[in-house]
Amino acid sequence: MSRIELRGVGKRFGATPVLSAIDLSIAAAEFCVFVGPSGCGKSTLLRLLAGLEDPSEGEIEIDGLLVNALPPARRNVAMVFQSYALYPHMTVHQNMVFGLQHRQLPAGEVTRRIAEAVRILQLDGLLQRRPKELSGGQRQRVAIARAIVRQPKVFLFDEPLSNLDAALRVQTRLEIARLHRTLGSASMVYVTHDQVEAMTLADRIVLLQPLAGCTDAPSVAQAGPPLDLYHHPANRFVAGFIGSPAMNFVTATVRSTRDDRVRLDAQSMACEARVSAQGLTPGEPVTLGIRPEHVLLGQGPHRARVSHVERLGELSHVYLDLPGATMPLLAKSTRDDIAVDDLLAFGLPASAAHLFRADGVAQPRIGSPERAAGR
Incomplete structure (x- = not known):
């Protein structure tokens, strides 16, 4: 069981900051x-854990051992690469034994380790x-099996599914989730740009944000269980990145406040958000999400x-034109009778609204979002 600790970790390439002020604990298993x-540095951070890059500042600890100066071979980690990295002249067995x-x-x-990896990943x-x-x-299953036979304390996955087609991505994602349950004691750190993979696989998501030349901004926008980031994003960047399709954002102004509710003028609409009113003042510009x-x-x-309808089978994406808005409002609906140019009534429940300064x-x-019914 290996706990990973990162304290004040940063990385620069020349004068360009890539990662900054990362304080993170990854629990055993x-x-x-x-x-x-x-460009947010997620693969670079994985390479720092593997020992393939050196941090510009900060400390990295694996299983209680400071590893900043340790070469990759002595860190007891195994890495699965995006490109499989198999030896082409060797058989599957030889790749695993090497x-x-x-x-x-x-x-x-x-022999025992090879047999166990073959059983887990169905390589018979x-x-x-x-x-x-x-x-x-x-090939990707063989690359994972090659990592398993080493019995590392930490598995590192660098976008392992990005070269697979859609059906194989789903299948291999399920196999990786099953692998985590089967191995139990090993910690797994997984890099992806695909939020579906992140939401479905993670015990905890670490969302990194690009530094855009800033040296004093932290790289971690938010870390926590997937549904925490989904329902309670810390800022507009998190809210816009997590969720597919993305959250709607509407320019608004605070009309009035009370402890647990904020009344808004949003694109000529009077609406409310059930959020803390602390620090808000009437007339303040905000964004409703x-x-x-x-x-x-x-x-x-x-x-x-209605300006556009995308029919996806079990539901449709319906785009609504709001007066003065640069982007349409997107809604999901199970109805199949909605057409372009229809004039529709709609509501924005206060309990499901987000507010960004x-x-x-x-x-x-305040509380949890209510899932709309009967759309």
Whole structure:
């Protein structure tokens, strides 16, 4: 069981900051996912844990041992790369055995480890094939098996599914989740740009934000269980990144406040947000946020014309034109009778609304969001 600690970790390439002020604890046996937009440093952070890069500042500790000066081979971690990194001239069995040969393990122990990895990842019948004879999903399973046989304290995954097609991504994602449950004691750190992978796999998500040249901004925008980031984003960046399709944002002004409710003027609409009013003043510019699934279609005090409908089978994405808004309001609906140019009633439930101040920080929400019904 290995706990990972990062204290004040930063990384610069020349004068360009990539990571800054990372203070993070990853619990033993936790499945932690680093996610964020391109250029936020998530793969660099994984390489710092692996020892493939050196931090510019801060300390990295694995299982109580400071590893800043330790080479990768002595950190007891195993990394699964995006590109599989299999030896093309070796069979599957030889690829799996290769990493154990320098450890001088008894032959019986090597055989046991190989057999266990083959069982977990269902590689029976593939051991004598070479990588070119395997599908992409099979190659990735071999790469994971090669990591398993090392029995590391920490598994590091660097976007392992990005080269697979959609069906294989789903299948391999399920296999990785099952692997985590099967191994139990090993910590897993997983990098992805795909928030579906992050939401479905993680015990905890660490959302990284690009520094955009700032040296004093922390890289971690928010860390926590997936649904915490979804329902209680710390700021507008988190709210806009987590969730697919993205949260709606509407320019608004505070009309009045009380302890647990804020009344707003939003794009000529009078509405409310059930959030803490602490620190808000009437007339203050804010941003109202609401997720597409929480927009109530067919009921409510507001009216808008449908500009576009995307039919996805089990539901549709309905785009509503708001007066003066640069972006349409997106709602999810199970109705199949909505058409372009329809004038629809809609509501924005106060309990499902988010509110962001001018600096992007979210006002604390009161209670949990109500999932809209009958859309």
